[in-house]
Amino acid sequence: MKCPFCGSQDTSVIDSRPADDNTSIRRRRSCPECGKRFTTYEKVETIPLIVIKKDNNREPYDRTKIEKGVLIACRKRPVSAAQISKVVDEIETEIFSLEEKEIPSTRIGEIVMEHLENVDPVAYVRFASVYREFKDVNTFMDELKRVLDK
Template identity: 70%
Template structure:
């Protein structure tokens, strides 16, 4: 790290500790040339994720959109806030593990559907009815029959 006072590249870390936000590390450094001390902060660099919508428009990824959809689906269901938060974390991990700069919204939707199915089946059907845009009762029944056959296969 270059010294901000004398611009020499020789500095050393004297002290390291987590910063107040818990997401970065605060480092106290000292320049070997001039002896002055300064503080630096180190944090993980994340690549901005772009979501390609169905209409081909692009927007930045927003965790709150997934969160609101799952919370709406789990309304009046026996699902705790902790379970919802863990589910969203799992979804985000899977999305970011794709290591892509751009992800289609349909890919994100399928990941959400897969994770929410394990969370609560009624929430899954609620989410699926909005996400898959069920047009009539038959498409709704088809999704239910898939869910029921998957459950009978597990037994």
């Protein structure tokens, strides 16, 4: 691993342990050239995932789009940053556990809604209203009734 401070190619691992999310390894490293220490994270490389959009265009999977949607849905709600990060990790884990090379964006939206419904009902309805493109108040009310009946 190349030292980010001096560029030396000869760094050594001091300590390794699972990261907080338990899906990666946190390594403390030391550079014998400059004496500085730094942290790296090692994560399993996943197969490239292609998202099939509603208009049949294809684009590479982008985690930040899920994060952005969840953040907007949870805005001004009692959902902590840690909860948001955890739910995005869970969503991503579920998506990649499908072991598909291509996945429709509609399936990703359904997975996001399933997880948001467990986190915060208001955030769920907000996300659903945009994702399902509610056309009128009646559609919105139908979804609210479904949530309240649970």
